[in-house]
Amino acid sequence: MKNKNNLFKQSLATLALATLFSSSAFAGKLVINTDTSDPAPKKAFEDVISGFEAENPDVQVTLNLFDHEGYKTSIRNFLTAEAPDLATWYAGNRMLPYVNAGLFEPVDDVWEENGLNKSLASAAASMTIDGKKWGVPYTYYQWGVYYRKDLFAANDIAVPTNWAEFKAAGAKLTAAGITPITIGTKYLWTAAGVFDYLNLRTNGYDFHMALTKGEVSWTDERVVNTMNNWKELVDAGFFLENHAAYSWQEALAPMVQGKAAMYVMGNFAVAPLRDAGLTKDQLGFFQFPEITPGIEMAEDAPTDTLHIPANAKNKVDAKKFLAYLARADVQTQMNETLGQLPINSASVAGDDEFLQAGFKMLSKTSQVAQFFDRDAPAEMAKAGMEGFQEFMVKPERLATILKRLEKVRNRVYK
């Protein structure tokens, strides 16, 4: 009996020790949720994590990968229910609902202590809401026109730098039986890219931001000007036929086959185009041409970010991780893998020609928009993109569409 009792006590002690041990291990546990389900982003994050773990051996990182599309809805659940210590998201208005609901933690101290206000200055504005910083940006990429160099050369077209040249280039291409611009608007957002550029070039950055913030009416004459420029392209047969039936990936095919010459897209289109067999001599990039002379050439460059949820358990290590992620060398290496541009001004952009082109283009302007569906609130973005798609097929409905968008604006921005 006595023996048994001892054994019991002993095992109790072991148990207590084990609990103690595991709770101390728990202190160094860091959970990160990401939407980086594609191969390159996945690898980039895994590299950052192993680098971080090497420098902080007491912290053990768990990475939860989510499907890129599914993440957009699951984030709402896990932020409220079982919050991780860090979560990926996007800059600009896209994070506003979570900031307003108090689900993100302000991280001004991370910015202060690590001099990020200087090194990440270019993205500071898009990370700030109510005077506070809500996360750390780690990558962005340029938008612009990707084009078939060989088709341009074969039809004797120089890279267009203004509106007249752009339209002339399109006319030459259509005459040669080539669709000037390929696009797939089934999932709507691709049309928003075209709108962003037309509006940024027609009316400038300040107007575009005022419009997406809901400060300007959609029936404003300046919006109509943008749409009329767009109508010129639509009427001239610039865009791929039946684009509403295709996704953006499906719309790559005509470009690869040489049936279309240009694609208004983000830099992520380069990888699939190369994989499909386009060579260095075939694929090129140029900045979306000027429309209204004299207006600064603003760009779309969506930024991806990492945030600490307000309900995170291990905020101390989470902040350490953010500081690590913001470092110049880390961002250099990470974006090398991602094939995108680092935010940190001391980082080096990869020597890929498209990255260099984007880097050069973006360093010339401080006017960087995030993208229509990140700058405008969700509801406005959805209505807007649907309107753009409809307009591209039925340009004669312009007045009705703008009136409808104006109705949505009056409701959304109360």
Added chain:
Amino acid sequence: MRAFWKANQLKLAPWLFLAPGIFMFALYVILPVFQSLDISFYAWDGLGEKEYVGLDNYVELMDDEAFYTALQNNIIWLVLYMLAVPAGLFVALFLNQTVRGIRIYKSLFFFPFVISQVVVGLVFSWFYDPTNGLMNVLLNAIGFDSIAVLADERFVTYGIIVAGLWPQTAYCMILYLTGLNSVDPEQIEAGRLDNAKGWRMLWYIILPQLRPATFIAVVVTVIGALRSFDLISIMTSGGPWGSSRVLAYYMYEQAFSEYGFRMGYGAAIAVVLFLIMMVYIAGFLYKMYRDERGH
């Protein structure tokens, strides 16, 4: 206690057996109905504070073109989806013969109902594809222009309904095949003696005996039409510009999709959809009630 149980055993026992079912039904069906009704009076993004707005969501709904498009599509679905019932009947009649290997043919005809709606949607999206789709290849071969069914607001809903009819016809067919097994051969014999054949035989002798099968086929088809969600989501995501949305999809879009999270507005759409279904459910319940009382 014991005496009470003895006295009321017969009355209590059914309720005890029903209790788990009633509890689950109340918790997962009845309660959410009232919760939806409640949420439809608020403006709520699912995260922050709810704000009471009274009937505002419904007022907005009355002035929302997208809502009327969805409602109209729902009606088109309800009407055209009914084609699955006669189509299923004729396939069943056709297959109701004794030939070598008929079981294989029957299972092949039933196949579309077995595969997932998502696969059906994908298959038909490829079928309709404007450049390489089989339909347009055939159209071009006989000298017509391509039709981008899923990108054209005039055709898109009909295109999706055709895709939906494919598995639904198979479902109705299997219901009729089992029904045909129980058709009384003596009545057919008697009909023959009275000189009934062809359409008259079908209409006056066979169909009346298939009434139970017809009833179930209509019920599942109406439910199928009202549940039409997966095909729309897979084939068009409600597009182009929202012209193929039905109420269920619109509700999902407003409440749960990437650009949605208007829980109150979504709930208001759900309530309207519920009321439409209620008309039908009430009729169904009335018929059940009448049948059980023996007319």
